Amino acid sequence: MASSRPRQEDGPTRTGRVQPKTGAVAAAHPRREVPEAPRPHTPAPARVAPDDAGVRLSKVMTERGLASRREADDWIDAGWVKVNGQMATLGQRVMPDVVIEVDPAARQQQARRVTLLLHKPIGYVSGQAEDGYEPASVLVTPGNRWTEDPSRKEFHPGHARGLAPAGRLDIDSTGLLVLTQDGRIAKHLIGNDSEVEKEYLVRVEYTRPGQLPEEDLKRLNHGLELDGVQLRPAKVSWANEDQLRFVLREGRKRQIRRMCELVGLKVVGLKRVRIGSVVLGKLPLGQWRYLRDDERF
Known part of the structure; x- marks a missing residue:
């Protein structure tokens, strides 16, 4: 028995909403899919060697004379080093033939590091305090600076920090002791291949x-x-x-x-x-001076 309900055509309903087309009509007008927006791609840090292969980047930088191991780690951590064009990561291992770039900002920081010459007296150790004896670096004070220091550098408290001896002198020895913040100078003077x-x-x-x-x-x-x-x-x-x-x-x-x-x-x-070519000269016992810009070891 046929239904007595009138057939409803596509079009507005009593509520004013349009019913979706169905059947053959709907197939003629398929729903358009909106493509997803591409997700931003963040390149992974340059890992040019597996975790268990290659050599630590800081070691390669040291071997190439770019920086000391400590400096290399500091520069990598600060984002100043790129490997094959990508930002390096602390602890990264690389192959020996990678291209390493160092940001000029690191060089500028390096240039601000100082090297001092001290006439070490007997009774001071060259490096860390030991057996109750003080390190020679405690003598680096404004009052102990040689009054005839030819350098025009103005003393800053930061110049007395982070000084490392580039070559030791025994506690019962005196003479020229180099104290430096520059890892390149330390490597040049006391590295295994040093000829100074x-x-x-x-x-x-x-x-x-x-x-x-x-x-x-x-x-x-x-x-x-x-x-x-x-x-x-x-x-x-x-x-x-x-x-x-x-x-x-x-x-x-x-x-x-x-x-x-x-x-x-x-x-x-x-x-x-x-x-090298740097002499103790007239530097008085227990006093220090800056390494001049024209002096080379």
Whole structure:
């Protein structure tokens, strides 16, 4: 039996709303899909080596002479280093042939770091305090600055912070001690491949009858071992009747004193007077000055 309800065509309803088309009519007008907006892409940090491969970026930077390990980590953390064009991350491992870029801002910070020359007295250690003895860096105060310092730098309290000795002097030795905030200078002076000469005046007493044989003087120049390791050639000659001049290109612990003991000499005084082309000169005992801009080690 046919329904008595009138057939409803597509169009406005009693509420004024339009009913959607159905069947063949709807198929002729498919619903249009609105494409999703593309999500912003954030490039991942440059990982140019797997986590368990490659070399730490800071080590590669050090090997290339770009910075010390500590500086490299600081620069990476500050966002001043890129690897193959992408921002580096702290602790990142890379392959040795990557392209490393350092932002000029890091160089500017490096340029503000200072290097000081101190005439170290006996009784101070070169580095960290030990056995109740103070580090030589405590002498870096405005009152201890050499009044004839040729540098025009104005002292700032920050210049006394973060100073590291670039080459040690024993507690019972005096002379030229380099204290620096610049990791490149430290690496140049005390790195494993450093060729910088260090010159010392060494007052000695001969513990055997007579005088030091010429053969033993030759052994001081080349032929001695310490801890089973052959020492590099040195330049050792008499400065006067009781004082030797040593020129070394290495710095083993208490090296000169131990070398002298091997040939029957007792060291009664040791003073470093030169590092590279930088000399102690007239710098008074216990005082310091800035490394001049024209001085090079």
